[in-house]
Amino acid sequence: MKPVFIFSFLLLLIAGRPAAQSSKTVREYFQLQVFHYTSPEQEQQLDRYLQNALLPALHRLNNPRIGVFKALSNDTAADKKIYVIIPFHELQQWTQLSNHLQKDPKFLQAAADEQNSPNKAGIYDCIETILLKSFSKAPLLQIPQLKGDKAQRVYELRSYESSSEKRFRNKVAMFNDGDEIGIFRQLGFNAVFYGEVLAGPRMPNLMYMTTHASMEARNQNWKNFGSSPAWKKLNAMETYKDNVSHIDITFLKATPYSDL
Numbered sequence: 001m002k003p004v005f006i007f008s009f010l011l012l013l014i015a016g017r018p019a020a021q022s023s024k025t026v027r028e029y030f031q032l033q034v035f036h037y038t039s040p041e042q043e044q045q046l047d048r049y050l051q052n053a054l055l056p057a058l059h060r061l062n063n064p065r066i067g068v069f070k071a072l073s074n075d076t077a078a079d080k081k082i083y084v085i086i087p088f089h090e091l092q093q094w095t096q097l098s099n100h101l102q103k104d105p106k107f108l109q110a111a112a113d114e115q116n117s118p119n120k121a122g123i124y125d126c127i128e129t130i131l132l133k134s135f136s137k138a139p140l141l142q143i144p145q146l147k148g149d150k151a152q153r154v155y156e157l158r159s160y161e162s163s164s165e166k167r168f169r170n171k172v173a174m175f176n177d178g179d180e181i182g183i184f185r186q187l188g189f190n191a192v193f194y195g196e197v198l199a200g201p202r203m204p205n206l207m208y209m210t211t212h213a214s215m216e217a218r219n220q221n222w223k224n225f226g227s228s229p230a231w232k233k234l235n236a237m238e239t240y241k242d243n244v245s246h247i248d249i250t251f252l253k254a255t256p257y258s259d260l
Helices: 003-022 040-060 091-102 104-109 165-176 178-188 215-227 227-235
Strands: 029-038 067-071 080-089 126-134 154-161 193-199 205-212 248-252
Touching: 029 040, 029 091, 029 154, 029 193, 040 091, 040 104, 067 154, 080 091, 091 104, 154 215, 165 178, 165 205, 178 227, 205 215, 215 227
Parallel strands: none
Antiparallel strands: 029 080, 029 126, 067 080, 067 248, 126 193, 154 205, 154 248, 193 205
16 A cells, blocks of 8 residues: 555545544533622622623623523522523633633622622622532533523522432432433423532532423422423332432522623
């Protein structure tokens, strides 16, 4: 075989590899940030920062699927919370985000209140950051496909903790291999994301968010889930027994400027 032919053949092989890889769906990473605050003034400043500085900057970085939510319990809670979910195609995008923002003059100008707030009286009390990786059967963050008034929607954020890494992996497999995700999809839960927590305060745990047209619709959806033959069959399987030790449920509403 002639050397020129061999070289051309190798080039064809190399050229073909990216095309094969690009056909695979990439599992996204998610940053879930929880802004803790106390006063109405902080809430107003946070809304201005998120709406006028952070989201436009992320949109300029070609990231148009940012969710911003407020806890329904904020009216009575001393520790009030705003949740921001940001998807990334690659982990490197997450690690470079802060540098990109600090080099964006439009962001820095719009974020002046946040960037220059007094040291002991900032626009938030603290930020809690959770890093997640999407499930294999739900690799991308989804925009809810719901009609009707967005202000009436209920977003339900759930965290499932396990008492060991083995049980945690078993619960993740229940969503993927057992197709718990498929049951949610069939029943119209409009899941935004499912994710394994890679770094956070309650590990080992997974988190996911579903969307409902109203609280009444949410309650009916869970009633339908509990009576679903597919769920009853899955839940009865010995393979997936005793894999969750604690569940946290947080009800949220989207801000008017949220992409989701």
